[in-house]
Amino acid sequence: xxxxxxxxxxxxxxxxxxxxxxxxxxxxxxxxxxxxxxxxxxxxxxxxxxxxxxxxxxxxxxxxxxxxxxxxxxxxxxxxxxxxxxxxxxxxxxxxxxxxxxxxxxxxxxxxxxxxxxxxxxxxxxx
Numbered sequence: 001x002x003x004x005x006x007x008x009x010x011x012x013x014x015x016x017x018x019x020x021x022x023x024x025x026x027x028x029x030x031x032x033x034x035x036x037x038x039x040x041x042x043x044x045x046x047x048x049x050x051x052x053x054x055x056x057x058x059x060x061x062x063x064x065x066x067x068x069x070x071x072x073x074x075x076x077x078x079x080x081x082x083x084x085x086x087x088x089x090x091x092x093x094x095x096x097x098x099x100x101x102x103x104x105x106x107x108x109x110x111x112x113x114x115x116x117x118x119x120x121x122x123x124x125x126x127x
Contacts, residue, residue: 001076002061002088006096009063013037020055021063023094024075035065035094036103043071048082065090065097 013019023030023038030040041051043066055062062079064072064087076087090097098104 001073001080003091004063004088005091006100006102009090010097010100010102018057018060019063020057020060021065021090022051022075024064024066024071025094029067031107033094033098033104033106035097036105038065043075046075046078048075048078048084052079052082052084059086061086061088063088063090066093068093068095 009019009021019037021035021038022041023034024041024043024046025034026042026044027040030038030042034040051062062084064075064079066072066075069089069091072089072093076089079087092099
């Protein structure tokens with residue numbers, strides 16, 4: 001299983017690379033604060049096969065984040081068990097992302113940012 005630091009992930013975002021980032025925390029945790037480019041797919045309802053099938057950037061890594069790295073590691077394990085080898089765990093999770101001062105967002109709507117249809121969000125910053 002691969003890992004990436006929040007600094008390296010942010011550098012990829014800043015370079016203009018399309019990033020798919022899934023936050024596997026609970027909807028309440030996600031609404032409080034999340035990495036700006038993350039979409040919410042809670043671990044307790046995580047369907048690895050559906051996530052892989054709905055990817056917009058096939059062939060590219062799929063980055064997984066949670067609070068500190070434990071739940072996102074489990075999501076990476078579920079993806080690997082489903083035959084997807086491109087899962088990357090974000091080291092230190094959202095706590096490290098916030099501590100590093102990278103862009104965050106809050107949600108006021110329970111469905112904001114959620115993957116209701118199971119499709120991953122691709123993020124490409126404006127240039």
